Amino acid sequence: MKLHYLDRTNSQLNSFSVTRNRHPHFLKVWHYHPELELVIILESTGTRFIGDSIEPFKKGDVVLIGANLPHMWMNDEHYFDSKTNTNYADAISVHFRQDFLGEHFFNAYEMKPLKDLLQRSALGICFRKLPKRLLNKFISLSENTNRTPLQKTLLLLRILGALSEHENYKILSSAGFKNSFDKVENSNLKRIYEFIFENFTRPISASDVAEAVHMNKAAFSRFFKRIHRTTFTNYLNEIRVGYACKMLLIENNMKITHICYESGFNNLSNFNRQFKLIKGMTPSEFTKKHAVRS
Missing domain, CATH: 2.60.120.280 (Regulatory protein AraC)
Incomplete structure (x- = not known):
């Protein structure tokens, strides 16, 4: 599209x-x-x-x-x-x-x-x-x-x-579709978002983010869950799925397998599982639904 x-x-x-x-x-x-x-x-x-x-x-x-x-x-x-x-x-x-x-x-x-x-x-x-x-x-x-x-x-x-x-x-849209956090006022949050959006396409963990923003891992996890009401892992999956959605919508010729790895997932089965969990449909179904409507 x-x-x-x-x-x-x-x-x-x-x-x-x-x-x-x-x-x-x-x-x-x-x-x-x-x-x-x-x-x-x-x-x-x-x-x-x-x-x-x-x-x-x-x-x-x-x-x-x-x-x-x-x-x-x-x-x-x-x-x-x-x-x-x-x-x-x-x-x-x-x-x-x-x-x-x-x-x-x-x-x-x-x-x-x-x-x-x-x-x-x-x-x-x-x-x-x-x-x-x-x-x-x-x-x-x-x-x-x-x-x-x-x-x-x-x-x-x-x-x-x-x-x-x-x-x-x-x-409506997922956090990963569009980086909407450029002007976050809280300095800790800004550094957290910057690290996540710069690195979500490679393997990262809560420990990596905590270290990057100079926080204890346990303190970071509590802080993050209090702000987002979800775990860092769940949020990271939402970011990756949202980014994958953007590629599925705009990069019409890119294969789903390639998009899986480009968006930070390390295997196709986990990508499909997380995508369906977050979007309520598989990547193929998501692509077809847009294709039919357009």
Whole structure:
């Protein structure tokens, strides 16, 4: 599946854009852009591709996609049949850069919940069971009213604020698909992530990471599990599987056996086992599912 860069540069003076897209089906392109994207599905069904996440979508879904995270919305097959389809794909999309209100706006103490939300969006977030009044705010944001640019900006901030407080959500893409930890503030975590992402394609252990960041192995293991709520080994497997997914999606001609070793696994059976455990399907099934949809 070829990955495309989409230029969503706003030709207007506005610092963010709001678009309502109502067409027989959504754009069938696997793409990315530097703007964050906030989407609400008003009508239609299909399959949502966010990083290496493949899940169905439906009316009412709200997703926040981080900067440069590849994604695609693929409607069900009957939406592409011009003779039988009477339905429309309808969605509202908001595009904005993380610094759309200035480089330091979200660094203010009062903006910490919003800053945390934008950082979590690096791997994509799907929000569940949002209240109807919040969904109505999305629709209001897209309507051509007499609302001033300041009023529209405040409304967007209220929407983001409500999402930052909503506890029923799911992170979509795996940690390994995209290195989203470049700006981690905790120095220990930053060194840990840097070591893992630089070395996960070769055999490494918790002892190796602990030594690299000058920590006792037992202390490192406790620290890591407290932060991630999983063991280092499980996290490392997620990183490797996520990286393998990226190669399966982009490197169409690369054999699965080669991808197995390139992503840090030392044998094919363990690669297949961990891949199915994490993604719920084998590497071959993952490849075929994308191939059919594209």
